[in-house]
Amino acid sequence: MRETGRRRPDPSELPRFAPVVDRDTSGGRHRPPRPPRAARARRELDQRLVRVTASISALAVLIVVLLLPPISILDRGSDSAPGGIVARARRLQPVLPSGLEAASALYDLDVPATTAGPATLTVKLSAPAPRATNLLLYSYDGGKWQRLGTAQSVPGGASARGNVAAVPSTIAVLRRVSTTRALGVIVGPGQTPDPAAGKASIVSVEAAYPAPGTTDAGGVIVRPGALAPALRQGGGAVYLGISVTDAEDTQAVDRILADAALTKRHVAAVVTEAKGTGAAGVHLDYGALAPARREAFTAFVQQLASVLTAGGMGLVVSVPTPAGDGTGAYDWVALTSAASALWLNAPSDPSAYYEQVEAALRARAAEGADLERVWLMLDRRSRQRADGKFAALSLRSALTLASALQAIGQGAIAPGAAVSLAGVNIESASGSGGLRWDDRARSVTFEATGGRTVWIENRFSAAFRLDLAVRYVLGGVAVAGAAQDDALPATWETVGSFISNGTVQLELPYGPYLEPRWLASDGVIENFGRGAAVWRAPQQAGTFDVTLIISDGVAFFGQRLSLGVGGGGEPAAPGPTGNR
Structure with missing residues (x-):
């Protein structure tokens, strides 16, 4: 394999990262990334003058405080x-x-x-x-x-x-002075938590949903045997997860909250099903409810919490991150007093994550909500925006999308011919610019064809999210998609640091790792850039492989394209080379 031009990082090298050393946690805020050296030198000169004024101001403030x-x-x-x-x-x-x-x-x-x-x-x-x-x-x-x-x-x-x-x-x-935090995990029906997660305080199994229709309104539908594997595994209190997944479920909850009798029936049904499944508690995730149901939902949670507590069971309520000033149907102050914990779901738009979550935490703290009962929800899945809609996808799917490649306008390839190659979703000519670090979303991102944007979730982005829980002194973290899944990123070490030490190490991915690398089984890679390259075919006939390797700063993933030289024919469809 040969490659010309400047040296690229080799996937076999030890992982590297760029540590974030400029932290200022005053008021739950971060300093911006450090400017380039020349700009920093000019700024430091100005700051010397500012520090003199600041010192005088600080002395004045201290005198006032003492008085x-x-x-x-x-x-x-x-x-x-x-x-x-x-x-x-x-x-x-x-x-x-x-x-x-x-x-x-x-x-x-x-x-x-x-x-x-x-x-x-x-x-x-x-x-x-x-x-x-x-x-x-x-x-x-x-x-x-x-x-x-x-x-x-x-x-x-x-x-x-x-x-x-x-x-x-x-x-x-x-x-x-105690730095330990609580860990919650969420798994699907019949699943168990990834052993690498360690011991969780709460294991929520998404096993139930509100009964639809009017005949059994107020009831709860539980998938048979959904909690059994988690109960057998042990290691944490297993909760019955009741959630809404579509418009029909949301309508069912709305009908329940609109009728006091149905609310009472729903409380009884939830408690009955929780006891029947052997759960230690209940986890409610009812999504975006109508703001008009605020008082009714609060009353429902208070009633349910009272009955569950009397039976020695716990209650967790998931709340959405508000996009504006209000909290809609979710009264944080009342809910933190009634429930064992609130699990704060992330906004659907990764680019608005920090703006919305930090605003919500500051506002709720000012209102008197007990943030020690609030746990940050951490989802290990990446996110894709297409046509204004957001969807989850695995790390493997995101890297597969980023490593897609093709030979441009190529039929038969003559020996020694120049073949133009492109990373379909990272080629700079299409305006995407390759993989990069998004300072606003604090994650690796790229823009794919068709106006799609992908934000990759990995240990770097997870650390920045967990840092919110550190700075706002939240009670813990709940990890969604916590079953063992090789298609999802390995973030458990980062989560474990937060749980055991109450801190996380903030790092940025090593810049050269985000640059795509082209390899060829023979011939020469020429004129490579961000997502594009030229392959100079060898002088002999045969079938040769060209590989595009990309990385999110942690994992290396590639796809291989087989090209025939001297014999004509179309190039074979690209295939994955796997995680390296």
């Missing part, structure tokens, strides 16, 4: 500080919840009756902590600690600030 009382309250309804509030620090701290430590004293608050509604609280910390993370606001009442929401260290680090739905009678800032 504040232990508790500062801003009424978010009127943007003014209510008067008459007195804060007294307790000398002794009650026993703290497991995994938490005190970052401030516990303050008793005397709050006037006129102070009502949501507010922003600034609480003095016991010791300055300018870079503190995992800060939480808690109240203590009736011998129990209650989480109010997250808090952020203010400039200077003397205090922490957070939003609450109402001013409590007590307030303290606690810091999470």
Whole structure:
């Protein structure tokens, strides 16, 4: 095999990556990627001047903070500080919840009756902590600690600030010291989790759906024996997954929520089927419901949670990521109080993922939703957009699409002839530009023929998604498509790091790996570019193979095209060479 031009990475080399070292997790945000060296030098010169001003500003902020009382309250309804509030620090701290430590004293608050509604609280910390993370606001009442929401260290680090739905009678800032997170997995009926996933807290088996029609309205249809393999495998609490998959299922749920009697019947049916299958709990994924059903759905979940809890069973509710300001039929504050956990489904559009998910998490935290009960949903499947619609596909299918190749306008090939080759879906002349890293979607992407765009899910993109769970202190992660499947990416090591350490390593794929590589069994590859090349046929007659190898930065995948020289005939259809 011969290839001319600059050296390309060999699939046999050890994997490489480009580490993301410029991280700033303040406020749940990232710095943008570092600029080129020349631009960075100019920026650093400007930043020296900015740092002087910033240092003076930080000193001023620190002085102001030290002059504040232990508790500062801003009424978010009127943007003014209510008067008459007195804060007294307790000398002794009650026993703290497991995994938490005190970052401030516990303050008793005397709050006037006129102070009502949501507010922003600034609480003095016991010791300055300018870079503190995992800060939480808690109240203590009736011998129990209650989480109010997250808090952020203010400039200077003397205090922490957070939003609450109402001013409590007590307030303290606690810091999470336990870094472990919970793992949930979702498998299909009759499936078991991939052994590489490790031990999951919850194994949801997608085994049931709301009964359609009017005769058995309110009922639940369960696929026979769907939970049995997962129950036999053990290793986690197996939940009965009840989900909607089409318009008929959605209509069935809407009918249930529109009728109090049907809602009551549905609660009873869900509990009966969960007990009958031997499940330890229930996982509801009812998709995009009408916003008008918000109160009805909340009441349904509260009723169901009450019955399940009384029977020693758990309840998980999947919620869609809202595309706008509201949350539609899903009241996060009420649902996090009723259910064991909320599993946040990803937006259908990968290019809008971070914009929508981060906006949702910030808004719900400000409303007082308990984000420790929110788990991020991680889907191992890649995504394709075609004609404005999104569909899931496996990593293998995505790489097969990217590695498709053809000989352009070629009939009989004479010895020594030049043959134009093209990667059908990555050839730059078609405007696709090959495989590349998408900074907005934070994944490898390419544009295929027919106006299609493909976003590839792998360990790089998974790490960036999990970093959201780190920065917003979510309670865990739930992995969809968790059954063993060689067509899906190996992301379990990345997930395991998040579960055991509460952190992930952010990396970018090694740039040269994303460049396509052309190989030939004989002859010479010439003038290769991003997705196109010229093959100079050998001087002797025969059948020869040309191979296009592409990579998402982790796996190498190729397709081979057989070309006849000197004997005429059409080229054979390309075939895969497999993952290397």
